[in-house]
Amino acid sequence: xxxxxxxxxxxxxxxxxxxxxxxxxxxxxxxxxxxxxxxxxxxxxxxxxxxxxxxxxxxxxxxxxxxxxxxxxxxxxxxxxxxxxxxxxxxxxxxxxxxxxxxxxxxxxxxxxxxxxxxxxxxxxxxxxxxxxxxxxxxxxxxxxxxxxxxxxxxxxxxxxxxxxxxxxxxxxxxxxxxxxxxxxxxxxxxxxxxxxxxxxxxxxxxxxxxxxxxxxxxxxxxxxxxxxxxxxxxxxxxxxxxxxxxxxxxxxxxxxxxxxxxxxxxxxxxxxxxxxxxxxxxxxxxxxxx
Amino acid sequence: xxxxxxxxxxxxxxxxxxxxxxxxxxxxxxxxxxxxxxxxxxxxxxxxxxxxxxxxxxxxxxxxxxxxxxxxxxxxxxxxxxxxxxxxxxxxxxxxxxxxxxxxxxxxxxxxxxxxxxxxxxxxxxxxxxxxxxxxxxxxxxxxxxxxxxxxxxxxxxxxxxxxxxxxxxxxxxxxxxxxxxxxxxxxxxxxxxxxxxxxxxxxxxxxxxxxxxxxxxxxxxxxxxxxxxxxxxxxxxxxxxxxxxxxxxxxxxxxxxxxxxxxxxxxxxxxxxxxxxxxxxxxxxxxxxxxxxxxxxxxxxxxxxxxxxxxxxxxxxxxxxxxxxxxxxxxxxxxxxxxxxxxxxxxxxxxxxxxxxxxxxxxxxxxxxxxxxxxx
Numbered sequence: 054x055x056x057x058x059x060x061x062x063x064x065x066x067x068x069x070x071x072x073x074x075x076x077x078x079x080x081x082x083x084x085x086x087x088x089x090x091x092x093x094x095x096x097x098x099x100x101x102x103x104x105x106x107x108x109x110x111x112x113x114x115x116x117x118x119x120x121x122x123x124x125x126x127x128x129x130x131x132x133x134x135x136x137x138x139x140x141x142x143x144x145x146x147x148x149x150x151x152x153x154x155x156x157x158x159x160x161x162x163x164x165x166x167x168x169x170x171x172x173x174x175x176x177x178x179x180x181x182x183x184x185x186x187x188x189x190x191x192x193x194x195x196x197x198x199x200x201x202x203x204x205x206x207x208x209x210x211x212x213x214x215x216x217x218x219x220x221x222x223x224x225x226x227x228x229x230x231x232x233x234x235x236x237x238x239x240x241x242x243x244x245x246x247x248x249x250x251x252x253x254x255x256x257x258x259x260x261x262x263x264x265x266x267x268x269x270x271x272x273x274x275x276x277x278x279x280x281x282x283x284x285x286x287x288x289x290x291x292x293x294x295x296x297x298x299x300x301x302x303x304x305x306x307x308x309x310x311x312x313x314x315x316x317x318x319x320x321x322x323x324x325x326x327x328x329x330x331x332x333x334x335x336x337x338x339x340x341x342x343x344x
Numbered sequence: 345x346x347x348x349x350x351x352x353x354x355x356x357x358x359x360x361x362x363x364x365x366x367x368x369x370x371x372x373x374x375x376x377x378x379x380x381x382x383x384x385x386x387x388x389x390x391x392x393x394x395x396x397x398x399x400x401x402x403x404x405x406x407x408x409x410x411x412x413x414x415x416x417x418x419x420x421x422x423x424x425x426x427x428x429x430x431x432x433x434x435x436x437x438x439x440x441x442x443x444x445x446x447x448x449x450x451x452x453x454x455x456x457x458x459x460x461x462x463x464x465x466x467x468x469x470x471x472x473x474x475x476x477x478x479x480x481x482x483x484x485x486x487x488x489x490x491x492x493x494x495x496x497x498x499x500x501x502x503x504x505x506x507x508x509x510x511x512x513x514x515x516x517x518x519x520x521x522x523x524x525x526x527x528x529x530x531x532x533x534x535x536x537x538x539x540x541x542x543x544x545x546x547x548x549x550x551x552x553x554x555x556x557x558x559x560x561x562x563x564x565x566x567x568x569x570x571x572x573x574x575x576x577x578x579x580x581x582x583x584x585x586x587x588x589x590x591x592x593x594x595x596x597x598x599x600x601x602x603x604x605x606x607x608x609x610x611x612x613x614x615x616x617x618x619x620x621x622x623x624x625x626x627x628x629x630x631x632x633x634x635x636x637x638x639x640x641x642x643x644x645x646x647x648x649x650x651x652x653x654x655x656x657x658x659x660x661x662x663x664x665x666x667x668x669x670x671x672x673x674x675x676x677x678x679x680x681x682x683x684x685x686x687x688x689x690x691x692x693x694x695x696x697x698x699x700x701x702x703x704x705x706x707x708x709x710x711x712x713x714x715x716x717x718x719x720x721x
Contacts, residue, residue, distance in 0.1 A: 056556040059581060063548035169382035171569045173601045182582040191580040263576065264545040265569060265601055269379070273545060308549030313540050314512060316549070 068301020069201025074278035075293035077249035083225040091156035093275020099257035129250030176262035286337020372431035379419025391646025468518035482645035494526035503560035507536035572601030579605035596640035651684035
């Protein structure tokens with residue numbers, strides 16, 4: 054029983070990270086029709102930016118701040134202006150393909166200019182364990198889950214309770230009408246990209262101490278987050294949250310009770326079932342487009 | 345016109361004559377320079393380069409300079425095979441690597457068919473049981489090391505039940521098969537047999553299974569990066585089960601990646617820069633001076649491979665790529681005669697090695713030697 058409890062807790066911790074990354078997917082899709090196949094690499098890069106700052110002699114707390122700001126500048130503003138804006142004019146598919154190329158470029162750049170080997174990365178979550186219901190539970194897992202949850206709650210509060218958040222939602226739902234009523238749509242879209250960059254930087258800070266900093270660490274994360282976004286509902290932020298947590302727990306339970314070899318197949322099988330029987334996702338809305 | 349032609353021919357002859365006297369010893373190193381095995385291949389490459397630099401600075405081998413080209417297998421056996429084929433097309437004196445046993449398994453037949461000696465880093469038992477007369481190890485095969493591990497776990501750790509965690513590739517399968525046979529001979533029961541995947545990032549489920557098995561000890565046999573991740577997971581889940589491995593679990597890079605999660609882990613190692621051997625300490629200093637980090641056992645393997653070639657070539661007294669394998673079979677190289685070999689070593693007819701080994705435990709981020717296991721012959 055304690056092993057099931059361990060698995061659920063660590064699954065929720067991993068799922069919180071998937072949720073952060075999946076929320077970024079959904080926000081970018083909703084506001085700008087961007088499917089970012091480099092999202093996994095967006096989680097990988099901030100860790101290396103932080104490590105580069107540490108190597109330059111800065112303390113870790115400063116590296117986190119500088120790394121986060123650099124992530125926002127590169128993965129938010131530069132990504133929007135230099136890739137998304139020029140490519141979106143040609144349609145959603147060319148943009149999606151361009152993000153695939155970006156993914157490869159990012160991986161190879163880190164491999165070339167930093168290292169092909171894994172690097173250690175300090176954790177901001179405390180080490181040690183605490184007893185819950187008689188089972189030792191990792192403080193790191195609880196910390197990751199708590200940080201992830203705080204970010205999600207913070208984001209929800211921003212979207213629901215602030216003027217900017219409501220304007221972002223308006224721009225996502227109907228940009229034409231939003232413009233008419235005076236919402237600065239372009240600024241709201243840019244804000245979405247900045248929020249995505251901040252979310253992936255946070256995800257990077259939480260997951261890299263566990264997975265280690267490596268140029269290829271974005272591959273599985275990106276895939277898991279993509280599946281989570283689709284399973285939950287690609288056009289709903291809460292869908293991304295539910296999808297992320299569900300995939301995190303399911304992955305752990307599959308590894309423990311089905312097989313480690315086939316653990317990756319279980320979320321993929323769920324993805325196929327969802328696409329076949331509920332393509333809008335667990336809590337997503339059906340969308341129709343005139344073609 | 346006649347004079348121009350004569351002068352041209354004379355120049356050409358001089359160039360060829362010069363080439364004959366300055367023939368380089370051309371080696372190709374096919375290693376895991378990226379992918380999951382990047383730690384393995386990068387260390388191996390750096391060890392190779394250091395040895396080549398030292399030998400060339402001292403005048404080369406029989407007056408011939410060593411030149412080495414490095415090819416990346418991307419830790420993928422399919423790519424390794426293609427890279428070895430490309431390497432063999434250039435007729436290398438000796439082929440070095442790969443480090444991953446799965447890659448060695450698919451590349452060895454190519455090298456054997458070409459009659460090129462291959463000195464590699466793989467440890468899977470089956471590699472030297474394929475009847476390949478051109479393949480040589482730089483470290484103990486699993487058939488040598490696993491009996492020592494099993495004996496230590498049964499007698500020193502007093503384990504009656506063990507959990508075996510292994511990586512699902514040729515290296516891991518070979519190690520698991522060999523150790524479970526040894527446990528069986530010693531009456532130690534395997535209560536959990538847990539396979540993991542190469543490149544795996546999340547070990548929460550696997551550690552939970554080890555804890556649930558309530559084994560007396562766990563034998564953990566993964567590649568380097570995965571070893572670091574599982575050690576961190578054991579610490580995260582506050583698992584107190586004693587951990588034992590074979591070389592990879594306590595490698596220098598693993599200790600660096602796992603941090604204090606590596607403390608307490610024990611392993612049998614054939615090669616360690618923490619060994620109380622003067623030549624190894626000196627090698628470690630030279631390596632750190634050149635590369636600014638402490639090498640793991642793969643760095644030592646790459647270094648030794650070059651000195652093996654040097655010893656074999658000096659034994660022959662001439663450059664004969666086809667004769668290197670015969671020169672190595674049955675050869676004992678003493679560290680007193682060939683300091684670069686670091687410890688006395690003997691090669692048998694299968695390409696396996698006999699050399700002293702060590703039982704180590706990680707304390708405060710260092711490998712502490714607990715026992716020295718002497719050379720058998």
